[in-house]
Amino acid sequence: MSSIAIxxxxxxxxxxxxxxxxxKAVMAVTGVVLFGYLVGHLAGNMQVYLGAEQMDKYAAFLHSMPLLLWSVRALLVASVVLHITASLQLQKLKLDARPAGYVKKEAVDSSLASRSMIWSGLMIAAFVIYHILDLTTGAAGAVQFRELRAYENLVYSFRRVPVSGFYILGMVLLGMHLYHGLWSIFQTVGFSHPRYTPVIKRLAAWVAILMAAGFISIPIAVWTGLVGSNL
Amino acid sequence: MRLTLHVWRQKSASDPGRMIQYEARNVNPDMSFLEMLDVVNEELTVKGEDPIAFDSDCREGICGMCGFVINGVAHGPRRGTTVCQLHMRKFKDGDVLYLEPWRARAFPVIKDLVVDRGAFDRVIAAGGYISVPAGSAPDGNAIQVPKQNADLAMDAAACIGCGACVAACPNASASLFTAAKITHLGVLPQGQPERADRAMRMVAQAAAEGFGSCTNIGECEAVCPKEIKLEVIARMNRDFIKAAWTNRGTSSATGGAG
Structure with missing residues (x-):
């Protein structure tokens, strides 16, 4: 018998x-999973600029591998659940840790994005629920929603101004969330170095801005007629 | 100079407390902030009122005793400075200043601007030590320390435990303090035997005291009078994560003779 209790x-x-x-480590790891999904999702979405045929082909391609599709979906749901559960538990800890607040409190160095992670996160969660109902299941979609006609569904959905507005707001918040979250992953799992951390922060900021801009470009393209003018 | 002060007055831990306005007249710009309060307190004493209670000891910025929040910033507007080393020339005639104690569940207010920081002592006691053989002093150069590790340890050891990091943190987290202690000992060879246990125990004690968790926003670093870097928190996270997964647990009584 070992004398060490493992x-x-x-x-x-x-x-x-x-x-x-x-x-926090769980949030970092699930954050990496969700960020990986966002990269793939943005790459998929950018095909909207290649026309209806390419976009719908891509949608059909994803649906041609149901096992993989549902495995990825399960992984994403699990990541979202863990990410949000941990954040709410930490938010509770935060509220308990300072029962009496300050009359006056100034932020010296921190960014608005870093101080509002819980709120940007919850708004993104609300957005994602609507987004799935709108463009995946079609339950909250435009009247014309048709399964696997991704291009059409997207164009008709974004022609509704409030929907586009909510989408743009969601993507701005997503950009803010990534602005702090992406570099924060490294700090949380224990990587910080005076030589590399400033570079990581700058890269995180650029990736956050570019990703938000990429997503936001789509409803704007629909409004300006760059996408979907033939519908 | 003439200043208007709004000061948190609280008779005891059980008193609800409130902000009270005072006029500070004839403020000399060369006074330190605490000397300015000393003058205000003299006037209050002459008038038969209770003077404003605040902590201070060395008044040289090295003991960690003083500290309160001035206009929403722990230790006031000057970077890398405790309130005792903050001079009134940093302010303008007619300024309105709000003075509040550190706010955290783990730092209960004792009186006015004085809080109980015993929680920090218990975090230190949980793991902020190394085991050294008793007896004659070891040879000075017997254990070699790389210069960069010595510098890192010294930078972390500069923490005076004033509590400004907790006060500034929106989560009332003691991560910068705890991590400074863990880094200070963890980068030195003498700190290796307890390194894993230290991270586990000090982090657990900080949580037990009711401090919040870190969200990497950096307000602590911004107000730290000793300019401790956020990097120490990453080191704490690394030590903790590694220890949590690889520590083999405590051995039974059979081992470790002699």
């Missing part, structure tokens, strides 16, 4: 998660 993996995982650093 904890079970489950026990270790639970204890790890109980610590706030553990929750």
């Amino acid at each position: 904890d079970s993996h489950l026990h270790k995982a639970i204890r790890f998660y109980q610590a706030s650093i553990g929750k």
Whole structure:
């Protein structure tokens, strides 16, 4: 018998998660998964500029591998659930940690994006729910919603000004969330170096801005007739 | 100079407390902030009122005793400075200043601007030490330390435990403090034997005291009078994550004779 008591993996995982650093690490890892999805989603969406045929072909391609599609969806849902659960638990911790606030409080160095992660995150979650109902299931979609006609569905949906407005707002918040979240991942898992961290922060800012701009360009392209003028 | 002060007055831990306005007349620009309060307190004493309670000791910016929030910024507007080293020339005639104690559940107000920072002592006691053999002093150069590690350790060891990081953090997190202590010992060879346990124990104690968690926003670094860098928090996270997954647990009584 070993004289060393080794904890079970489950026990270790639970204890790890109980610590706030553990929750943050879970948020970092799930954040990487969700960011990976965003990159793929943006790359897919950019095909809207190649016309209806290419876009619908891509939608059909994704649906041609149901097992992979549903595995990815399951991974994404699990990541979203873990990411949000941890954030709400940490938010509760935050509220408990300072029962009496300040009469006057100034932010010295921190960005608005970094201080409003919970709010940008919750708004993005609300947006994602609407977005899925609008363009994946069609439950909240335009009247003309048709399964696998991605190009058409998108154009008709974005022609509704409030929908485009909500989309743009969601993407601005997404940009803010990524602006702080992307470099924060490195800090949370323990990587910080005076030589590399400033570069990571600058890169994170550029990626956040470019991704938000990429997504926002789509409703604007629909409005200006660059996309969907033939419909 | 003449200033208007709004000061948090609270008779005791159980008193709800409130902001009270005072006029500070004849403020000399060469006074430190605490000397200015000393003068205000003299006037209050003469009038038979209770003077404003605040902590201070060395008044040289090195002991970590003083500190409160001035106009929403811990230790006031000057970077890398405690309130005792903040001089009135940083302010203008007619300025209105709000003075409040550090706010955190783990730092209960004792009186006015004085808070109980015993939580920090308990975090230190949980792991902020190294084991050294008792007896004669070891040879000075017996254990070699790379210069960059010595510098890192010294920078982290500059933490005076004033609590400004907690006060400035929107989450009332003690991460910068705890991480400074963990880094200080963790980058030195003498700190290696307890390195994993130290990270686990100090992080657990900080949580038990009711401090919040870190969101990497950097307000702590901005107000730290010793300019401790956010990098130490990444080091703490790394030590904690590594220890949480690889530590083998405590050995039974059979091992470690001698």
